[in-house]
Amino acid sequence: MTVRHLLADDDLTAAEQSRVLDLAARLKADPYAVPVLSGPRSVAIISDKPTLRTQVSFAAGIAELQGHPMLVDGRLAGIGTRESVPDVARVLGRQVAAIVWRTYAQTDLEAMAEHAGVPVVNALTDAYHPCQLLADLLTIREHRGTLAGQRVGWIGDGANNVAASTLLAGALAGMHLQVVAPEGYQPAEDVLTRARALAETSGGSVQVSSDPGVLAGADVLVTDTWVSMGTEAEAAEREAVLGPYRLTTEVAETAPDGIVLHCLPAYRGKEIDAAVIDGPRSVVWDQAENRRHAQKAVLALLCVGFGELAGEHRR
Numbered sequence: 488m489t490v491r492h493l494l495a496d497d498d499l500t501a502a503e504q505s506r507v508l509d510l511a512a513r514l515k516a517d518p519y520a521v522p523v524l525s526g527p528r529s530v531a532i533i534s535d536k537p538t539l540r541t542q543v544s545f546a547a548g549i550a551e552l553q554g555h556p557m558l559v560d561g562r563l564a565g566i567g568t569r570e571s572v573p574d575v576a577r578v579l580g581r582q583v584a585a586i587v588w589r590t591y592a593q594t595d596l597e598a599m600a601e602h603a604g605v606p607v608v609n610a611l612t613d614a615y616h617p618c619q620l621l622a623d624l625l626t627i628r629e630h631r632g633t634l635a636g637q638r639v640g641w642i643g644d645g646a647n648n649v650a651a652s653t654l655l656a657g658a659l660a661g662m663h664l665q666v667v668a669p670e671g672y673q674p675a676e677d678v679l680t681r682a683r684a685l686a687e688t689s690g691g692s693v694q695v696s697s698d699p700g701v702l703a704g705a706d707v708l709v710t711d712t713w714v715s716m717g718t719e720a721e722a723a724e725r726e727a728v729l730g731p732y733r734l735t736t737e738v739a740e741t742a743p744d745g746i747v748l749h750c751l752p753a754y755r756g757k758e759i760d761a762a763v764i765d766g767p768r769s770v771v772w773d774q775a776e777n778r779r780h781a782q783k784a785v786l787a788l789l790c791v792g793f794g795e796l797a798g799e800h801r802r
Contacts (some may be wrong), residue, residue, distance in 0.1 A: 488792045490604065490605065490606060491606060491789050491792075491793070492600040492606055492607045492608070492789070493606075493607075493608045493609055493617055493618070493785055493789065494593070494596055494597060494600060494607065494609050494615070494617075495593075495609065495614070495615045495617060495652075495655065496615060496617040496620055496652050496655035496656040496659065497655045497659060497681060497685060498617070499659070500659075501659050501660070501661075501685075501688070501689055503788075503793055504621075504624070504656070504659050504660060505660075506788065506793065507621055507781065507784045507785055507788060508621065508624055508625050508628060508781070508784070510783075510784035510787065510788065511621070511625050511777070511780040511781045511783065511784040512625065512628075512629075512780070514551075514780050514783050514784060514787075515625075515777070515780040518551045519551055519553070521552065521783075521787050522552060522553035523552055523553075523554075523786075523787045523790055523791050524549060524552040524553050524554025524555075524584060524786070524790065525552075525553035525554075526553070526554070527553055527554045527555040528554050528555070528583070528584040528790075529554065529555040529556075529557045529582065529583045529584060530545075530549045530554055530555070530556060530557065530583055530584055530585045530586070530587060530786065531557045531559050531579050531582070531583045531585070531586045531587065532545050532546065532549075532556055532557065532558050532559065532587045532589075532610070533559040533561045533564070533566070533586065533587065533588045533589065533590070534558075534559070534560065534561055534589045534610075535561035535562060535566070535588075535589060535590040535591060536589050536590065536591070536611065538589055539752075540751065540775055540778050541589050541610045541611060541618075541778070542558070544775075544778035544779040544782055545587050545610065545779075545782055546558065547779055548779045548780070548782050548783040548786070549783075549786065551779075551783060552783055552786060552787060554584065557582075557583060561588075561589075561590065566590075566595075567595060572595050572598040572599055572602070573598055573601070573602040575599070576598065576599045576600075576601070576602035576603040576604075577602055577603070577604075579603060579605075580602070580603035580604040580605045581604075583605060584605060584606075584790055585605050585606040585607070585608065585786055585789060585790055586599060586603055586605060586606070586607045586608070587607075587608045587610045587782075587786075588607065588608070588609070588610055589610035589611045590611075590612055591612065591613050591717065592612065592613065593609075593612045593613065593614040593615065595612075596609055596612050606786075606789035606790060608782075608785060608786065608789070611648065612648065613648055613717065614648055614651060615648050615651055615652045615655075616648045616649050616652045616750070617652055617655075617656065618778060618781060618782050618785065619649060619652065619750050619778065620649075620652040620653060620655075620656035620657075621656070621781035621782075621784075621785065622774055622775075622777040622778040622780075622781045622782075623653070623656075623709075623748055623750070623774060623777075624656060624657075624660055624781075625777045625780065625781050626746075626748065626770055626773050626774045626777050627639075627707055627746070627748075629773065629777075630746050630770055630773075631706055631707070631746065634660040634661060634662055635660060635661035635662065635689070635690065635691070636661065636662070636663065636690075637662045637663070637706045637707060638662075638663045638665070638704065638705045638706045638707070639653070639657055639662050639663065639664050639665070639705065639706065639707040639709060640665045640667065640701075640702035640705035640707065640708050640709065640742065640745070641653055641664070641665070641666045641667065641668075641709045641710070642667045642668070642699060642702060642708070642709070642710050642732050642733075642734050642738065643667075643668065643672075643710045643711060643713060643729055643732050643733070643734070643758050644668060644672050644711065644712075644713050644715075644725070644729060644732075644758075645666040645667070645668030645672055645673045645674050645695065646668070646671075646672050646673060646674060646675065647711060647715055648715070649711045649750055650666060650668075650674060650711065651674060651675070651678045653709060654666070654674060654678055654679065654682035654693060655678065655681060655682050655685065657682075657691065658682040658683070658685035658686040658689060658691050658693055659685050659689060660689065660691070661686075661689035661690045661691045662691050663691055663692045663694075664682070664686075664691065664692065664693045664694065665694045665695075665696065665701055665702060665705070666693075666694070666695045666696070667695075667696050667697065667698065667699050667701060667702060667732065668695070668697065668729075668732060669697055669728055669729065669731070669732060670697065671728065672728065672729065672732075673695050673697075674695060679693060679695070699731075699732065699738055700741070702738060702741060702742055703741040703742060704741070704742055704745075705742040705745045706742075706744070706745050706746070707745055707746055707747075707748060708734060708738070708739060708742055708745045708746070708747050708748070709747075709748045709749070710733075710734040710748075710749055710758050710759050711749065711750055711758065712752065712753065712754055712757075712758055713725045713726060713729045713754075713757060713758050714726075714754075726757065729758070733757070733758055733759065733760065734747070734749075734758065734759040734760065734763055735760050735763070736760050736762050736763055739760075739763050739766075739768070745768065746768050746769075746770050747759075747763055747764065747766070747768050747769045747770065747771070748770060748771060748774055749764055749769075749771050749774075750774070751771060751775060753771070
């Protein structure tokens with residue numbers, strides 16, 4: 488079997504993305520239905536950045552797949568300093584069934600995938616957060632019934648990793664994406680180019696604006712923290728520029744039927760009003776739970792093969 492990885496959202500085809508979501512929904516309903524890691528086989532979970540949802544959702548999910556979650560402190564291991572990424576990859580690849588890494592540089596993740604010999608999953612880099620987006624898509628599908636044709640409005644920092652993944656994963660799913668952000672905080676051109684190419688095939692669309700008014704009537708409203716890990720020194724500058732791009736009650740009222748997503752952690756009164764994230768249209772707690780189900784599906788399909796997950800792996 489060819490070793491597959493999930494390093495960025497468009498590593499999946501549209502059909503594979505749909506299959507991940509179908510399996511995630513099945514595993515949400517029947518958590519122990521696909522014990523592909525029975526043995527138990529180990530999966531390394533490496534964290535170089537602060538983590539809550541990533542660590543607990545992967546650990547719980549791996550256990551439900553009948554595997555062993557092997558927690559690795561990336562700073563203690565000294566990946567890239569004490570030992571090179573290729574050397575760490577070669578060591579881990581002989582010990583585990585898969586590697587899940589939450590780190591900084593996308594190039595380091597790619598080096599891990601090149602040398603590990605087992606599936607590598609991006610649990611967040613500075614460039615992308617594909618596991619988060621699979622959870623988001625699962626949540627949208629649960630609450631809106633379908634993905635294709637949904638109008639998704641992103642407001643705030645449009646240049647961060649979650650925004651990039653929202654564009655790529657949403658375009659792959661045939662959604663109509665509208666990013667609202669000030670100049671200097673809009674998506675990178677290479678991400679926009681890839682997302683627009685995907686949208687042409689899927690029937691979706693990608694637009695960028697600096698006018699929050701274009702979010703009127705959106706089916707889904709999304710935001711994220713303005714100060715990501717590694718940008719703390721820019722907090723005051725970011726808050727000054729992004730202040731007019733908060734997901735406020737007023738903005739939310741322009742999309743009265745839209746659900747609200749935030750990948751967390753959230754800073755109420757900054758990127759989002761407390762009344763919005765804690766209000767009746769917020770689905771952020773479903774979204775946080777769905778990390779587990781989506782990630783289980785990814786691991787199951789990567790470890791067994793997208794074309795090979797058959798009845799013998801089911802209870």
